Amino acid sequence: MTSTTNETHWITQAQKGDKQAFRYLVDAYYPFVFNLAFRYLGNQADAEDVVQEACVKWWRHFAQFKHQAKLSTWLYALTLRTCMDYTKTASYKKRKRQQPETHAMQIASTETPAKMLEANELAERFKKAAETLSEKQKTVFVLKDLQDFTTEETMQISGQTEEQIKSNLFHARKQVSMYMKMMYQTPEL
Amino acid sequence: MKAQHVEEEIWNWFELTEADKERVLLHCAACETCKDLLEEVQHYASQIETLQRAEFTPGHQAQAVQKIMEAINHSDKQVDLNISFLSRWLLVPFQVAAMVLILFAGQELFSVEESKNNQLPKYSKASLLNTSALLKNNLNRKKERKISIRELIEKKLKK
Structure with missing residues (x-):
């Protein structure tokens, strides 16, 4: 079988x-x-x-x-x-x-300890940035960007239309990127 | 092209078709702001890629699965308890009520059948006699009244 x-x-x-x-x-x-x-x-x-x-x-x-x-x-x-x-x-x-x-994220499957540290720090910052998003934006951000699903799969899982996904993804990426930039400028955040 | 539309397209760069990418690239060649934005998106994509590669493996999967199965068994027991509670407190009274209704319906049917068999007359003799007597009385009264009214008018006219 x-x-x-x-x-x-x-x-x-x-x-x-x-x-x-x-x-x-x-x-x-x-x-x-x-x-x-x-x-x-x-x-x-x-x-x-x-x-x-x-x-x-x-x-x-x-x-x-x-x-x-x-x-x-x-x-x-x-x-x-x-x-x-x-x-x-x-x-x-x-x-x-x-x-x-x-309860910080712990990434263990990266190649070197240095990269692991970098990835963990990055994950922590992305986590904080994702918390600023709305529910729909966060859903699309997690499915499309973090889980790497296709638009078709994201539509099936989230129940959003293609247009909604595009729009939410645009706003989510813009906001996350802005937040990341802000955090790199002020590391204590 | 509208600025907002281009910005959205650049942020959704990886979802664009090849033709759309060409068009955006042509626009970016002539626009410094959009070119910078495209670079920013590429940087964002490289960071995301690092996170995508990372897998968050659960520490003790066997234990977690065991806990899940225990939770399922517990929820099944809860469902069984709910069903027995329902059957005890709701289903039994419903069954009794249904039986009473069935008995009542049966009795009604039986009584209808019985009345059909007996074929009783609609009105009894006594009631018919009473009604005819009542009608006769009424007619008499009307006649009496007519005469008396006519007499009264005649009397008034004479006066």
């Missing part, structure tokens, strides 16, 4: 209520979903919480998944919605107010 037919088999089994098959799917998709949540929220603890919540929703609503769409796209959309809901919760806002600097 090829990997695609294998996956279809696991999906069908999981949709019938087979938890072992579902566990297999969670294991396979966890890194991708985690990456998206981490890039959207900017810290590991929140990303783990959101992924757990998204997976419970996935299990409960898996019957709604039709095989016409890709499972990854469906899952990314589910995770994104969970991230958006999570950022509106009081506990997230409280945690962000109390410990704004304790």
Whole structure:
């Protein structure tokens, strides 16, 4: 069996209520979903919480998944919605107010320690810049720029039209770039 | 070309088609501000590329997956509890109400069938006699009234 037919088999089994098959799917998709949540929220603890919540929703609503769409796209959309809901919760806002600097991004997969440091610093600045964006701008920025999805995929995941994506992307990039410039001029920010 | 439109196109440089890129480049050749902006966008793109290369791998995936499965089991138990609660407190009364309704409907049907079989007359003899007597009385009264009014008028005219 090829990997695609294998996956279809696991999906069908999981949709019938087979938890072992579902566990297999969670294991396979966890890194991708985690990456998206981490890039959207900017810290590991929140990303783990959101992924757990998204997976419970996935299990409960898996019957709604039709095989016409890709499972990854469906899952990314589910995770994104969970991230958006999570950022509106009081506990997230409280945690962000109390410990704004304790959950910095940690990039470990770059070539040299110097580059790793540089990448970590860059990630931290981008994270701060992304916090100044509106929800729709942040969504497009994370999907298009940080996750490197195509416009077609971004449309499917975010539910925005091509025109909206273009417009939000333009404003997001402009604002992030402006914020980055400002931070490099005043490093204490 | 409008300045705002060009600015948007430059920021969305990587989403442009080859023909659009050529057109923007032609414009940038004649416009210093747009040329600088294009350089700024290229710099932004290189920074983004560094971030795209970085993967944020979760530390303990096996543990995280285990936690997820536990959360799913817990949520399933919760759903089962909700269903049993519903069946206990809502479904049973609904079933009783449905049975009462069915019995009532059955009784009504039975009574209709019974009345069809009996074929009782619409009006009883006594009620018919009463009605005819009432009508006769009314007619008599009307006649009496007519006479009395006519007599009254005649009397008045005579006076």
